[in-house]
Amino acid sequence: MNVIECSKLTKTYFRKKALDQLSFQIEADKITGLIGRNGAGKTTLLKMIAGFIKQTSGEVKVFDERPFDSLTVSANSIFVDDQMSFPPAVPLGELLQVAESFYPNWDQQLAQRLFDYFSFDPKNYHNRLSKGKTSTFNAIIGLAARTPLTIFDEPTTGMDASVRTDFYRALLKDYIAHPRTIIISSHHLDEIEDLLEDVLLIHHGQKHLHLPISDLKEWAIGIQGPKVTALEFIDGREIIHQKMIGSNTLYAVVKNVFSESTLDRARTDGLELSAVQASDLCVYLTSETKGGIDDVFDRNEPGADD
């Protein structure tokens, strides 16, 4: 069963397309990573799924309903980000109690254990928390709510490395015990790839790839060797990424559509073949063609050559 179905979903802000004809489905009880560069449209998409904003055109269905203003969707989902707001006068300890009345599947014991583990003071207030602590508290709410659809938009903003690791581990453990549909957006696929079943990669508001993480790991292949041999081997293929190593060795990434015998021949010809990390592949696929950061510094001053 699909929990989310998007068809030609488009969102335009002041004539600029934040989402452009996005079509995909997300099955129930899967963890999907929504990956994309800054401004790719991740938050816009997630807010539309949560029913916070309306599309310009196309269709989005969540639990078979249009999510905007849908009671079903709001009762069965939670949207966790660093902007979550809570009543400012209610201390954190009481917020956990109040949350219980909002979410039918709320696990008070889990919430309290995580609250204590991360050393929250029940008498403190949400608007006095540091950035990382705010994200951690919000993540606790998101986990303990156990809503059928849980949306985490960059949930680890501000968390330090060990808290991020703990959070992802808690998420995985709770998901295994209580499977539900989870979408988690991030720029850092490497941090979350062990959690994920599927990856949805978006770029400039468009779907780039939507596939199981296991397929993504085999989607491309790295080819390294003498420049002429490597170029001959990948002739006619779309080069996703390339760099020279020294003056004569080329490393190139291309889509892995080769047969085993073709790959064997490449090895015999002296080419080294390697897997491409899923996170690196996403970076290559969404890189902007404006050179590297070094070009900003290496470029001559305007008019210097005049």
Ligand SMILES: Nc1ncnc2c1ncn2[C@@H]1O[C@H](COP(=O)(O)OP(=O)(O)OP(=O)(O)O)[C@@H](O)[C@H]1O
């Ligand atoms: N309320 C708004 N008004 C105008 N433009 C907006 C608004 N919200 C988002 N945008 C634009 O839509 C595009 C997508 O933004 P969005 O926040 O969805 O991207 P994102 O992938 O979540 O980015 P990031 O990773 O930086 O958080 C951007 O160009 C952004 O400037």
